Amino acid sequence: MNWLLDLTPDEWNAVRLSVKVATVAMIASLPPGILIALVLARGQFWGKTLLNGLVHLPLILPPVVIGYLLLLSFGTRGPAGAFLAEHFGIVFSFRWTGAALACAVMGFPLMVRAIRLSIEAVDRRIEAAAGTLGANPLWVFGTITLPLILPGLITGAILSFAKAMGEFGATITFVSNIPNQTQTLPSAIYTFTQVPGGDAGALRLTLISIVISMAALVASEVLARRVGKRMDIE
Amino acid sequence: MTVVVDISHRLGDLGLDVRFGSAGRLTALFGPSGSGKTTLINMIAGLIRPDKGRIEADGRVLVDTDAHLFVPKHKRRIGMVFQDARLFPHMSVASNLRYGRWFTPTAQRYADINAVVDLLGIGHLLDRRPAKLSGGEKQRVAIGRALLASPRLLLMDEPLASLDDARKAEILPYIERLRDETKIPIVYVSHSISEVARLASDVVVLAQGKVAACGPTGAIMQRLDLLPAEERGEGGAVLDTAVLRHDEVFGMTVLGSAAGEIRVPLLAMPVGAPVRIRIRARDVMIAIEQPTGLSALNILPGTIVAIEPGEGPTVEIGIDCHGATVLARITKQSRQTLKLRLGRSVFAVVKTVSFDRANTGAGLPVEADG
Numbered sequence: 001m002n003w004l005l006d007l008t009p010d011e012w013n014a015v016r017l018s019v020k021v022a023t024v025a026m027i028a029s030l031p032p033g034i035l036i037a038l039v040l041a042r043g044q045f046w047g048k049t050l051l052n053g054l055v056h057l058p059l060i061l062p063p064v065v066i067g068y069l070l071l072l073s074f075g076t077r078g079p080a081g082a083f084l085a086e087h088f089g090i091v092f093s094f095r096w097t098g099a100a101l102a103c104a105v106m107g108f109p110l111m112v113r114a115i116r117l118s119i120e121a122v123d124r125r126i127e128a129a130a131g132t133l134g135a136n137p138l139w140v141f142g143t144i145t146l147p148l149i150l151p152g153l154i155t156g157a158i159l160s161f162a163k164a165m166g167e168f169g170a171t172i173t174f175v176s177n178i179p180n181q182t183q184t185l186p187s188a189i190y191t192f193t194q195v196p197g198g199d200a201g202a203l204r205l206t207l208i209s210i211v212i213s214m215a216a217l218v219a220s221e222v223l224a225r226r227v228g229k230r231m232d233i234e
Numbered sequence: 235m236t237v238v239v240d241i242s243h244r245l246g247d248l249g250l251d252v253r254f255g256s257a258g259r260l261t262a263l264f265g266p267s268g269s270g271k272t273t274l275i276n277m278i279a280g281l282i283r284p285d286k287g288r289i290e291a292d293g294r295v296l297v298d299t300d301a302h303l304f305v306p307k308h309k310r311r312i313g314m315v316f317q318d319a320r321l322f323p324h325m326s327v328a329s330n331l332r333y334g335r336w337f338t339p340t341a342q343r344y345a346d347i348n349a350v351v352d353l354l355g356i357g358h359l360l361d362r363r364p365a366k367l368s369g370g371e372k373q374r375v376a377i378g379r380a381l382l383a384s385p386r387l388l389l390m391d392e393p394l395a396s397l398d399d400a401r402k403a404e405i406l407p408y409i410e411r412l413r414d415e416t417k418i419p420i421v422y423v424s425h426s427i428s429e430v431a432r433l434a435s436d437v438v439v440l441a442q443g444k445v446a447a448c449g450p451t452g453a454i455m456q457r458l459d460l461l462p463a464e465e466r467g468e469g470g471a472v473l474d475t476a477v478l479r480h481d482e483v484f485g486m487t488v489l490g491s492a493a494g495e496i497r498v499p500l501l502a503m504p505v506g507a508p509v510r511i512r513i514r515a516r517d518v519m520i521a522i523e524q525p526t527g528l529s530a531l532n533i534l535p536g537t538i539v540a541i542e543p544g545e546g547p548t549v550e551i552g553i554d555c556h557g558a559t560v561l562a563r564i565t566k567q568s569r570q571t572l573k574l575r576l577g578r579s580v581f582a583v584v585k586t587v588s589f590d591r592a593n594t595g596a597g598l599p600v601e602a603d604g
Contacts, residue, residue, distance in 0.1 A: 125316070125318070126320050128281055128307070129316060129322075131280075131281075131306075131308045132279050132280070132307050132308075133308075133379065133380070134309075136306075136337075144322060
């Protein structure tokens with residue numbers, strides 16, 4: 001077992017960075033994820049199909065294409081990247097934040113799908129009942145809709161996290177593969193497979209990657225089941 | 235006026251064109267399914283926006299399309315009890331009950347949680363989840379939840395329609411207490427004559443999106459022609475009476491009414507308590523002289539004041555018994571044989587056993603309804 005836990009500092013950094021990137025990507029995409037899911041589930045407007053297609057693009061395009069598009073728009077010379085760097089000091093290119101952005105974008109369709117499904121399952125007549133009791137739409141959302149879609153939120157969040165842990169193509173295209181900066185677990189594994197004698201390192205990181213992803217999945221199952229039991233939906 | 239409605243609305247094939255006002259303690263919107271009554275109550279609640287018109291409740295204008303006024307549902311302070319309870323599945327009964335309180339300005343909170351819990355008999359349910367309640371319990375909690383938001387008006391949309399007879403009988407007394415012990419005016423949607431006759435002080439009869447009749451329950455229930463065909467057999471006179479005494483030996487209660495004493499199966503009510511009875515027209519026989527050797531116990535002398543052709547071989551006779559009108563449905567043949575005509579003195583005969591839980595209930599307090 002020792003060889004498994006005996007990681008070099010660079011390898012530890014890759015693990016830590018991956019977890020950080022995936023967590024930030026997951027949390028940052030939750031608010032827009034809920035908003036877009038809500039709009040897609042309930043909105044009636046022109047261009048809804050277009051929005052739906054746009055959200056699903058990362059699922060159907062090659063990750064490299066997404067990475068390149070991010071580079072074009074959020075790179076230092078890209079319009080969005082330049083704007084954010086100038087006004088908010090947020091820089092994405094060749095930083096871990098860029099890796100988080102790439103992961104968030106890649107996991108976004110999975111998250112939106114899960115949340116949208118649970119929103120569509122909410123009985124709107126129950127929300128109407130809350131309205132007659134004096135709750136304005138915002139309160140209804142906070143006290144009725146949100147608790148009722150909690151299992152969907154958890155599922156969506158974990159899917160996004162798991163996707164982020166495994167994201168490779170878009171990340172490496174957008175922010176490259178710089179140790180301690182943008183080298184996430186998959187990038188590190190990829191690097192090991194490219195050098196002679198890197199097999200042991202690649203295997204170590206592979207096992208760690210499996211453990212983290214499985215742990216996240218099990219945690220989400222347990223959480224979702226507990227929430228579901230507490231609710232006892234009729 | 236507790237409710238004033240004057241709206242026109244297009245709903246698929248149905249053109250809704252409704253105008254009425256009611257000041258009653260409990261106004262029933264009565265009509266067959268598809269007559270537009272649920273749409274109407276949803277408009278009062280603010281769940282549906284009428285195409286055109288005006289709605290007023292408790293002296294406050296809620297909708298006025300001419301003035302582009304539409305008060306959203308959460309600002310109306312109108313409680314609504316739905317047919318399907320619609321409790322919040324992720325909250326306990328206690329949290330469901332307290333929900334509306336959060337949104338009621340402190341100065342306008344009049345409902346007391348203990349009083350409401352007592353009134354509805356739901357004290358033992360407070361810690362449970364809605365999924366663990368029976369249909370009748372759910373409906374009682376839903377009523378409590380609406381009351382605890384301290385509404386200015388309470389709407390009930392067929393609250394008993396999805397329950398079986400035993401559950402209905404369980405809840406009806408609570409609705410009677412609600413009507414008699416609280417000051418909240420109620421608008422009650424129903425297609426059941428027995429519920430309307432038992433509960434309502436005023437009735438608005440809807441048919442095909444229009445108001446067919448509107449007035450005090452007693453007067454409306456006389457009009458058997460207004461009732462939907464499948465319910466016509468349930469129609470008859472509604473009398474407000476009071477318990478005179480109990481006959482323990484034979485298990486009967488004697489009620490005093492304008493028409494005279496009426497014997498019904500024993501009621502668990504104190505002497506003096508108001509009781510409302512509905513005498514189905516088909517349960518009433520007519521005798522032209524004081525009958526003797528007859529098992530029926532209720533023989534009410536009166537005068538024929540109305541003769542209306544009924545369905546098929548029947549004819550409906552209105553008999554004025556000292557101010558209370560009793561309806562009898564008999565055959566045209568009997569009418570001819572007995573030579574019944576307006577002004578003739580007759581006796582209305584009603585069997586005691588024709589009264590049951592469906593047509594005997596707590597009456598409205600005397601001051602609320604004459």
